[in-house]
Amino acid sequence: MKRTKESVEENLKEFMAFTGNQLLYAAKPGYNTIYCFDSGQVLTIREIALFNRIYFNMKNSK
Amino acid sequence: MVKRYITIPIEVHYPELYELISSDAEEDLKELLAGIYDEEELKKIKIKQEDIWDYIDIEMSNYAEDEYYKEIIASKFKPYKKLKDTKILSIDYNGDDEYVLTLAVLEKDVQKFVELYNKFYKTDKTLEDIFNEIQ
Numbered sequence: 001m002k003r004t005k006e007s008v009e010e011n012l013k014e015f016m017a018f019t020g021n022q023l024l025y026a027a028k029p030g031y032n033t034i035y036c037f038d039s040g041q042v043l044t045i046r047e048i049a050l051f052n053r054i055y056f057n058m059k060n061s062k
Numbered sequence: 063m064v065k066r067y068i069t070i071p072i073e074v075h076y077p078e079l080y081e082l083i084s085s086d087a088e089e090d091l092k093e094l095l096a097g098i099y100d101e102e103e104l105k106k107i108k109i110k111q112e113d114i115w116d117y118i119d120i121e122m123s124n125y126a127e128d129e130y131y132k133e134i135i136a137s138k139f140k141p142y143k144k145l146k147d148t149k150i151l152s153i154d155y156n157g158d159d160e161y162v163l164t165l166a167v168l169e170k171d172v173q174k175f176v177e178l179y180n181k182f183y184k185t186d187k188t189l190e191d192i193f194n195e196i197q
Contacts, residue, residue: 039098044124
């Protein structure tokens with residue numbers, strides 16, 4: 001799936017809602033943009049999307 | 063000077079790399095999730111095999127930028143060090159579970175490169191085989 005500015009924002013919003021983390025800043029030291037959160041997590045958007053999916057699956061499983 | 067460019071899949075150049083990255087993937091993923099979600103939620107999370115594959119894929123793309131892994135890959139570059147003008151141009155991840163190593167070889171060194179290639183990878187390829195494969 002092609003990533004858009006909107007889908008990135010959506011992933012970030014979901015991640016912050018699921019975890020309670022706040023985004024401190026984003027940086028692009030290389031090819032990938034990294035997102036740094038107040039919990040100390042430094043993640044790429046693909047990692048964030050994967051963690052959201054795992055969380056979403058957990059919430060939707062019985 | 064005329065150069066030729068060659069792209070060699072890392073699984074050919076350094077087959078142990080995928081194993082190195084994937085061997086601890088499940089544990090790494092669990093550890094990361096433990097740092098993100100609280101204990102109660104964590105207990106309910108069931109990691110599926112597809113999550114682990116996606117995680118490996120993501121981590122491999124991250125490692126393509128990681129200096130530590132670049133050094134490991136470059137350290138496996140010894141066979142070509144005899145050709146001092148042959149350089150690693152880049153180590154990239156092609157998005158299909160595959161790293162590729164792109165080399166620039168001077169035209170004058172191409173024949174020697176083919177010899178080293180065959181010796182290192184234990185193959186018996188011609189110059190055309192090697193350079194056609196990469197197009």
